[in-house]
């Protein structure tokens with residue numbers, strides 16, 4: 022299915038600004054700002070895109086390759102590794118050759134090799150065609166030196182090979198010309214013998230050899246979803262069951278709980294709800310290996326969603342799942358310089374009376390009480406814990422940037438503040454809320470009376486505002 026919206030919202034550059042509300046306009050401006058921030062951060066960096074064959078057949082494919090061409094033209098060093106497994110299977114099937122596998126690895130018989138080469142280059146050429154349409158140059162090359170796998174557990178792997186070396190010098194020469202190198206799933210021995218090498222392996226070796234800052238693994242399925250995979254205790258997917266970001270440790274735990282994605286046929290390659298897909302787990306395993314080998318961020322994406330790569334790259338809304346090893350996000354103490362940003366986030370909520378009005382001076386005065394959720398240097402949520410005496414803390418000023426709601430930021434800020442309250446020896450935390458009582462109730466808070474507040478806070482309670490009091494006992 023193509024993820025294209027039949028009635029898409031106007032694009033920030035579509036020239037339809039006059040029809041849009043000021044809100045839509047300011048979020049468009051924010052998006053452009055964010056794009057510039059990421060552009061300056063990643064400009065000149067190398068990114069490897071491993072793109073599976075089924076994506077090549079999707080109506081969104083031309084848009085995807087054009088986006089990659091655009092990235093290459095604007096200073097990014099784009100390397101493409103096309104996966105061709107399904108196409109190779111189908112070409113071999115047409116010629117009456119049945120593929121045998123050992124685990125996930127095809128045993129490429131010598132007489133099948135010409136057909137494998139034909140299929141691999143056919144898929145690589147599809148990329149070349151799309152990139153040409155994006156007015157960028159690409160080179161399909163012999164960038165991989167391979168050696169045969171030989172005999173594995175008594176089985177002759179024949180023309181199945183493994184990466185011996187990635188020719189970084191040649192790839193860098195191509196990249197320095199603003200061109201896109203394409204690495205088909207074929208490698209050559211120093212003696213000139215060709216081998217079929219898994220594209221996962223090429224993508225991993227290329228990412229590490231080229232010191233790529235990102236590896237994109239792009240397939241044609243929905244990816245990791247709650248309900249279909251067992252997640253470790255405490256791991257929470259975002260709204261809709263989507264996994265948006267995870268650490269290598271979480272990826273490792275998910276793999277361990279779901280059978281590592283090894284062995285047996287993939288009963289759920291289509292990613293339907295129900296059983297875990299071996300393919301999805303295999304991609305997660307690849308992402309984990311890449312992170313452990315030094316790639317900062319690996320993005321697992323559905324290539325059928327138009328614009329997904331650009332969104333993932335240029336905004337921290339993201340469209341896929343990201344496995345990251347660097348400082349991507351953190352809850353940290355508020356700094357003075359953050360005050361304008363949190364006021365900007367709180368202003369619409371204060372105007373609607375959802376949050377009590379605060380001025381910069383009020384926040385500055387109690388700066389030590391505030392924390393912010395920082396994603397890639399931009400603040401997306403905030404909150405405060407005020408010590409009200411008598412063993413009680415008040416959680417206040419909880420707000421999430423509207424572009425990031427339902428991704429778990431609010432819940433994580435609350436968790437952080439509750440932990441802080443425990444560490445400070447508080448026995449109870451409470452919150453005064455007009456509109457979010459259901460949310461706090463879902464987080465374990467229970468409705469409470471004004472009389473339960475510390476005496477001074479009970480006196481300053483605004484009886485006209487009629488906020489509900491929700492409290493959490495910490496013992």
Ligand SMILES: CC(C)(COP(=O)(O)OP(=O)(O)OC[C@H]1O[C@@H](n2cnc3c(N)ncnc32)[C@H](O)[C@@H]1OP(=O)(O)O)[C@@H](O)C(=O)NCCC(=O)NCCS
Pocket residue numbers: 259260261370375376402416417418419420421422425426427428429430431432433452453454455456457458459460
């Ligand atoms: C309440 C708020 C902080 C939630 O932030 P968030 O980062 O979106 O929260 P999470 O992602 O952790 O949780 C989202 C879930 O809570 C639900 N939710 C969000 N706001 C809710 C509300 N006011 N009442 C009930 N449920 C709510 C969402 O539907 C979502 O449910 P799902 O996980 O089943 O899909 C945010 O909506 C906000 O800034 N609200 C305005 C300020 C406010 O009311 N602050 C509290 C008073 S101090």
